[in-house]
Amino acid sequence: xxxxxxxxxxxRRNWVIPYVLFLAFFVIxxxxxxIYYAFTNPEGAFTFANIKKFWVxxxxxxxxxxxxxxxxxTTFLCILIGYPAAYILSKMESRKAKLIVILFILxxxxxxxxRTLATVALFxxxxxxxxxxxxxxxxxxxxxxxxxxxxxxxxxxTDQNLIEAAQDLGANPRQxxxxxxxxxxxxxxxxxxxxxxxxxxSTFAIAELLTLNNIKLFGTTLQENIYNGTWNYGAALSLIVxxxxxxxxxxxxEGNSKxxxxxxxx
Amino acid sequence: MEQRIxxxxxxxxxxxxxxxxxxxxxxxxxxxxxxxxxxxxxxxGKTTLMRLIGGFLNAKEGRIIIAGQDMTxxxxxxxPVNTVFQRYALFPHLNVFENIAFGLKLKKLPREEISKxxxxxxxxxxxxxxxxxxVDTLSGGQQQRxxxxxxIVNEPEVLLLDEPLAALDLKMRKDxxxxxxxxxxxxxxxxxxxxxxxxxxxxxxxxxIVMREGIIQQVGSPVEIYNEPANAFVAxxxxxxxxxxxxxxxxxxxxxxxxxxxxxxxxxxxxxxxxVVVRPEDIYIFEVSNKAxxxxxxxxxxxxxxxxxxxxxxxxxxxxxxxxxxxxxAGRTVGMLVKxxxxxxxxxxxxxxxxxxxxxxxQHVKFLDNVFSCNDAGNFESGTEVRVxxxxxxxxxxxxxxEGMLSGVVSFILYKGNHYHLTVSSGENENIFADTNDxxxxxxxxxxxxxxxxxxxxxx
Numbered sequence: 177x178x179x180x181x182x183x184x185x186x187x188r189r190n191w192v193i194p195y196v197l198f199l200a201f202f203v204i205x206x207x208x209x210x211i212y213y214a215f216t217n218p219e220g221a222f223t224f225a226n227i228k229k230f231w232v233x234x235x236x237x238x239x240x241x242x243x244x245x246x247x248x249x250t251t252f253l254c255i256l257i258g259y260p261a262a263y264i265l266s267k268m269e270s271r272k273a274k275l276i277v278i279l280f281i282l283x284x285x286x287x288x289x290x291r292t293l294a295t296v297a298l299f300x301x302x303x304x305x306x307x308x309x310x311x312x313x314x315x316x317x318x319x320x321x322x323x324x325x326x327x328x329x330x331x332x333x334t335d336q337n338l339i340e341a342a343q344d345l346g347a348n349p350r351q352x353x354x355x356x357x358x359x360x361x362x363x364x365x366x367x368x369x370x371x372x373x374x375x376x377x378s379t380f381a382i383a384e385l386l387t388l389n390n391i392k393l394f395g396t397t398l399q400e401n402i403y404n405g406t407w408n409y410g411a412a413l414s415l416i417v418x419x420x421x422x423x424x425x426x427x428x429x430e431g432n433s434k435x436x437x438x439x440x441x442x
Numbered sequence: 443m444e445q446r447i448x449x450x451x452x453x454x455x456x457x458x459x460x461x462x463x464x465x466x467x468x469x470x471x472x473x474x475x476x477x478x479x480x481x482x483x484x485x486x487g488k489t490t491l492m493r494l495i496g497g498f499l500n501a502k503e504g505r506i507i508i509a510g511q512d513m514t515x516x517x518x519x520x521x522p523v524n525t526v527f528q529r530y531a532l533f534p535h536l537n538v539f540e541n542i543a544f545g546l547k548l549k550k551l552p553r554e555e556i557s558k559x560x561x562x563x564x565x566x567x568x569x570x571x572x573x574x575x576x577v578d579t580l581s582g583g584q585q586q587r588x589x590x591x592x593x594i595v596n597e598p599e600v601l602l603l604d605e606p607l608a609a610l611d612l613k614m615r616k617d618x619x620x621x622x623x624x625x626x627x628x629x630x631x632x633x634x635x636x637x638x639x640x641x642x643x644x645x646x647x648x649x650x651i652v653m654r655e656g657i658i659q660q661v662g663s664p665v666e667i668y669n670e671p672a673n674a675f676v677a678x679x680x681x682x683x684x685x686x687x688x689x690x691x692x693x694x695x696x697x698x699x700x701x702x703x704x705x706x707x708x709x710x711x712x713x714x715x716x717x718v719v720v721r722p723e724d725i726y727i728f729e730v731s732n733k734a735x736x737x738x739x740x741x742x743x744x745x746x747x748x749x750x751x752x753x754x755x756x757x758x759x760x761x762x763x764x765x766x767x768x769x770x771x772a773g774r775t776v777g778m779l780v781k782x783x784x785x786x787x788x789x790x791x792x793x794x795x796x797x798x799x800x801x802x803x804x805q806h807v808k809f810l811d812n813v814f815s816c817n818d819a820g821n822f823e824s825g826t827e828v829r830v831x832x833x834x835x836x837x838x839x840x841x842x843x844x845e846g847m848l849s850g851v852v853s854f855i856l857y858k859g860n861h862y863h864l865t866v867s868s869g870e871n872e873n874i875f876a877d878t879n880d881x882x883x884x885x886x887x888x889x890x891x892x893x894x895x896x897x898x899x900x901x902x
Binding site for chain 2: 337338340342343344345346347348351352356359360362
């Protein structure tokens with residue numbers, strides 16, 4: 177018996193079994209369930225009604241579009257604030273820069289619900305009304321590090337020789353940036369967008385807390401449906417978000433597959 | 443004779459990284475259309491010099507004049523030079539055409555002009571039809587060509603090439619050498635080439651600048667540098683040579699390896715210690731006869747393709763490297779002869795180690811930031827500044843760094859026929875020279891100490 181166990185666990189190909197089980201239970205099975213629920217009615221019969229409902233239901237569609245706009249604004253602001261920060265950091269002495277990067281990431285160690293509650297308290301303290309502005313602030317505040325870090329990473333890895341080559345060919349500092357450093361850092365920006373845009377669409381806690389439940393994001397709609405037991409509709413909405421994430425990733429992959437590898441997230 | 447116009451003039455240029463002197467008072471000039479190579483081992487400052495000329499490092503001491511204008515403080519993008527970088531530094535986000543057109547687009551040249559000139563240089567580097575290719579899909583040699591094209595398309599006054607062939611394999615390197623030489627001829631602009639490969643320097647250059655530890659050792663044509671090396675370092679670095687200690691008995695008569703030889707050098711003091719260089723191909727080797735100046739026993743004989751390379755030891759205990767078309771097998775006794783004109787006699791740079799020191803008490807003296815016990819110290823008052831002298835043979839080297847009073851790194855090894863002459867760098871800018879029979883390797887970390895009787899003091 178023991179011999180059998182030893183020989184079973186001794187074979188290297190068997191080591192993969194726990195991971196396969198994990199993937200099967202926690203990734204593949206839920207996906208299959210989402211797809212199953214999305215295309216069935218509560219009685220279990222096949223239907224397109226859930227998907228159709230999304231397109232004909234103006235309220236949900238509006239929430240969806242509104243979420244996309246919020247995500248776009250957040251992403252845009254994150255790039256606007258994050259790029260210069262990452263650029264300055266990449267030019268700093270690496271030991272100092274690493275310290276500051278850690279300072280940027282440090283708030284991430286605190287649970288983001290607590291952080292968001294603290295933001296609410298801060299807004300109360302300064303008597304700034306909660307609402308759309310607070311929502312955008314909260315989003316940017318929460319997701320900024322996810323933009324800075326990949327951009328910093330790519331910029332910092334830029335081959336110094338390329339910058340010198342550009343100077344050598346007659347580029348002044350502005351031209352060096354526009355014609356070499358910036359194009360070379362695009363993979364970092366793409367990574368940053370991936371890490372900011374999609375999570376913002378599906379976040380619901382930030383929206384609930386910072387707008388006192390006045391503004392609904394798509395994440396909230398999803399959560400409500402699941403919470404209220406309308407699983408089939410909720411699954412259909414999840415599937416739509418999933419497809420959107422898949423699409424952006426694919427576009428990114430196809431655009432510059434090699435570049436994306438270089439701009440790796442962490 | 444043609445009037446020589448200097449395109450680059452460098453005056454009293456020094457550079458430091460922290461406390462370390464990387465370039466020490468460099469003066470040189472490069473003529474219009476000349477092919478000049480800066481040659482030296484790694485760490486000799488050649489790349490630093492190149493980067494200062496390109497403007498990638500700020501020169502703090504000295505002047506750099508390019509095409510008649512003081513460029514010492516001018517940023518790189520305004521200098522009329524272009525560089526071919528060691529690892530090519532092609533822009534990965536641009537294709538071949540865009541890479542080459544980079545400089546021209548910055549100059550805002552009309553599109554047709556750019557296209558015309560890019561096509562022209564692509565033809566020069568034999569890369570026609572590669573315009574649309576992604577630079578990542580090119581081989582090392584092709585990338586090299588694009589890098590050269592990208593630089594020369596701007597028609598610089600001087601093309602700087604920083605070890606451009608270092609990453610290519612031998613065969614490719616030989617081919618590219620020929621192409622670079624041909625390109626130089628065709629373009630008529632000055633090339634300043636940096637390499638550590640002496641053979642490459644010989645092949646390409648009109649003039650070679652040999653550098654070591656931030657100091658120019660010799661400037662001259664390849665023939666001059668080979669036949670009349672200025673010092674033992676140059677002789678050892680360029681080609682192969684037998685370098686021995688000798689004594690200049692009188693004008694045109696030098697003694698080395700236990701024999702007296704006629705030579706052509708004069709102007710030395712009588713009995714002055716000198717260094718003698720004899721190239722391996724300049725020693726005639728034959729059956730023992732009365733023509734032989736000295737004899738020896740062949741230790742090894744290796745066929746090198748064109749010639750045989752033989753190692754011969756003399757009864758006096760000196761080793762000679764000899765190259766000849768005729769083979770003398772190991773174990774044979776042979777006669778040897780060197781013609782007077784083939785003996786190159788050089789002044790010795792130093793006869794012993796000399797340091798500045800201070801007497802601490804009647805037993806101790808301080809130098810090289812260390813206190814050593816010294817028998818000589820009793821002859822001086824405490825606190826006196828003295829000159830400290832240690833003979834090369836009296837330097838004791840230890841395998842274990844910690845065993846010595848000082849630690850250092852072996853930075854240069856010279857075989858002197860019957861012993862090794864080592865240069866050991868200790869601290870930032872100190873060199874200690876040692877004669878030894880032990881075999882060390884370049885880069886070995888060693889401990890150094892001196893015997894109390896070996897430290898000789900002299901008043902200043």
